[in-house]
Amino acid sequence: MKQSYYKKLIQYTRRGTILALCSLSLAVQTNAQENKTLKANFGLIYPLSTNGTHAPLDTNDLSVHLLAGVSSVERGSAFAGLSNIVRNEAKGALFAGFSNHVGKEASGALFAGFLNTYRSAKGPQLAGFANLAQADVNGVQFAGFLNATGGNMNGVQFAGFANVTRSLNGSQFAGFANVANNTSASQFAGFINVAKDVNGSQFAGFINVAKKVKGVQVAGFINVAETSDSPIGIINIIKNGEKSIAATIDETQTSMLTFRSGGKNLYGIIGAGYNFKNEDEVYAFEVGLGAHFFQSRHFRLNMELTQSTLESFKEGEYFKSTLRLLPAVKVAPWIELFGGPSINFVSTNTAEGLALHPESDDLVIHTWKNRRSDFRQSLHIGYQAGLQFIF
Template identity: 50%
Template structure:
């Protein structure tokens, strides 16, 4: 009985010692994860950290071609590429590309391409940035691609493609595509979003489910307004126009003609407007437009107009409007110079005649 008890006690003691040994070694191994103040090399594994470079945490790294590490604390430079298996803090520079598996906090620059999971700081790429989440400033010469949310400033020479929500300022030379927007969104050609809280501006078209403040020639807003209308002004120019936008701002694009003179002119109109609701059936529309008359031969006539148009709804879909306008015109054609005889200012520069005058616009539009 005593022998058995002693054997059990010895076995338990040995087991406890083995567990303690394993536990202690694990902590020692963890405490001894390799750290380097300065990591210098040509390319992996030709560096001061050798073949274990991917296990090291470095305060500073310098590589002629490419570097590999687990973590960078302050500064990392590579002539071609930096590859980091965990995270980066501080400043990171690569002639071609940076690849960070997890987070980057600080400033990151790549001549061509950055691939990072989470950004907190400033990221710049000559061509492309690709990440999961961004907080801060992101700039790409061509495109930014983000899988999740963005909070900050995003600029791309061509496109921003974001899978999540955006909060801040977004600019793209051609297209922005994002889920929900809170802030300002600008694209040279098209913006695509779901819900927009803020201002959405595009050179040609905005597409959204919900946006009260969309400025583009064409705005396809799911819960917004769209209408086809006919207008006539003081020069007897008649335009068939398409108005589209949200509850507040909208765009105008139209085509028509002027037959007041001996020559028939095609008319092209574009602009922006804002609704000022006063009641369910009455509102005031303020519009800024540009009109261009073309006879496909020679000469030019263009007119910039600010007009205030009281509008009354005859039915839920039919709207009648009309009001005064302030106009500036410029032309070098004989017909164009005869369109307006009464002005309060005019000036000649060579063959060009410029005028300021009061006019009017009236029209009827049908919503759909």
């Protein structure tokens, strides 16, 4: 009785399975006849796939190829060991060991071991080497080397080497360079940022270049712009800013010839000079940043933070960190006199440096001796006075 029951159950199951497969086959055939599309494509490489030579004309919901696949439109996901090639739109996620290529818009996500190319994109694009877009991109780009967009970029770009776009509504992060005509956020680069109008800020390890900057420019060495009120760099070439050559002297009889350059609020300092207090030849070098306060037609207060060194090109070191307040008076539109107090921290192990700040000096606030080396540190009060020619 039980055996008969199981036999009938097996027969019914077989019949049901056959009926379901026949129904699925009929549905696929009917759909293929009516819509001229296939929902799935499996294969090795074009044309060795289930869609055969018709694959470039087909729309798929799923594509899986051991090497490379070709299709007209991808509505779902596509996987390929090497490359996915979509002649028109891709509305899902594409995964490829080497590259993805989309002829029109990629509105899902692109993941490639080496390269993604497409006309436009909505969604993230990740590539081991480069993402290349002909038109607009709305999303995020991550590339080991380069992101390049021929249109507008609405999102964020991350590249190991460079990001390039026409207009940016977001931020750029690159190991070497960022390039954009207009940007509404910030650029961060290991070496250089280049932009036309920046409604944000620029941060670069070496140089920033822009036309109009509404935020700050921060560079390890140089900032260049037509308008930038708050550049932070050693040299700032601002067309609508201020540049000057100054001659100064401080409490140690160190005379400097310095170049000051910047915008309305901030400026950079670089200079070289000579110390006249030592009998030996001792040269001086200085870099720093400054800020303008309480500006009027004839008066302003400058605050400067500098790092200087004295060098006799013999053994030993001398470093001085200085914070100074310098009231300044313009005696003419192009001549300014300034002078004021400073507080200085000195670290030295040279005889010349120790002689400049003896412990008995009334200006010395405190001294420290390093037990592990022959360096001595001291904190002392000083001053600086000077004359600068503005141009």
